[in-house]
Amino acid sequence: MIKVIASDMDGTLLCDDHRIAPDTIAAVKEACAAGIRFMVATGRGYEGAMAELDGTGIVCDYILGSGAEVRDPQRKIVKECGIGMELCREICEEVKEFPISIVFLTNEGDYRIGTEKEVEESIIAEMQLFHVNMTREEVVKTSEYRRAIESVKVVSDFEEIEKAGIPVFKLFMFSHDLELVRRVTKHLEKNPKIAVASSFESNVEITDARAQKGPILKEYIESLGYTMDEVMVLGDSLNDYSMMSMDFGATVAMGNAVSELKKAAKYITKSNDELGVAYAIRELLKK
Structure with a gap:
């Protein structure tokens, strides 16, 4: 049973205009209302992520800088893995x-x-x-x-x-x-x-080398008491490959994802401009 959803931002959660669509916001909130924990796993830093998430009302955890930093829903830093x-x-x-x-x-x-x-x-x-x-x-x-x-x-x-x-x-x-x-x-x-x-x-x-989305996500969700099979990940580009290639419960590539990601994923959803994240979430909630 999926209890955590972790989504990339650019090319995934965000449309091509680099904004999150109202229907995607609604779908994320539906998942949270159903008891699913939502996380963003992005290459953006904290300020870049908040530029698009502030004002949406989405409550989530943050894996930032492709895994270099983790913040909890209160936006407090719980892990850092920078470059010396x-x-x-x-x-x-x-x-x-x-x-x-x-x-x-x-x-x-x-x-x-x-x-x-x-x-x-x-x-x-x-x-x-x-x-x-x-x-x-x-x-x-x-x-x-x-x-x-x-x-x-x-x-x-x-x-x-x-x-x-x-x-x-x-x-x-x-x-x-x-x-x-x-x-x-x-x-x-x-x-x-x-x-x-x-x-x-x-x-x-x-x-x-230690700061990659997949390993950091695994470490973080396990620290919260979840297991890998309870996690769904979504992404579109090569900085999502470390998530997509690991044995999470559901690995979902966007319709606009690079070919390497589609080959590694268990499922493929619609493109980001077709609100593929919202579609995948609602398909999950149906089950």
Whole structure:
């Protein structure tokens, strides 16, 4: 019997406009009313997740940064598994030869290296990867862009991040050059100390090797008294593979999921724009 539902956000819980549909919110609340515990398991950090979940009335647990941080329904941190500064420096050295943007994700904002103008352009370029049809002028008018500009920490070099002493839970790299992204991914995958995944073909997400959604979810649900067969997971991208490939009770790939995820999943639901999470939840509740 399923007692826990853990869902990815982008491409899964959220539609392509990166918003959660009212009917999906209603379905999640129906599951909670039926006694099922709801969790989000996302590559986003806390602020990024709350930007879309605040105001929905959804009460849930949070697996953030692809597993680097866990928060309970009261939003208190119950586990952290960040990237140490020494390992951060090692990764930066490894990718120095590649012309790719790097974002250092922390709970006190995102750090980016460069001048104010370079960082501004970097944020616009990143947002255009999420909103492929938006012009530069349209991007700078969005609330997402304003939030990003207000929260970003601009530094001239990695030493400034090191001196700040703020724990880094994830490194995010992105580029419009997909071949470059593939080369960087292949290069970094040789390092056994890190986990390398992606939410989109245009990005690379790096966490400590211990910080992956599947193992962290298993550890967390077991600490709460649940077993793996009581959990349903939903996802769409490669940073969900560690959940989908584990023997949870129901592993559900979205209709828009990458092929590797569909092959690993026990079930396939509708796409995110067809509200596949709401559909899967209601099919579960029927049973």
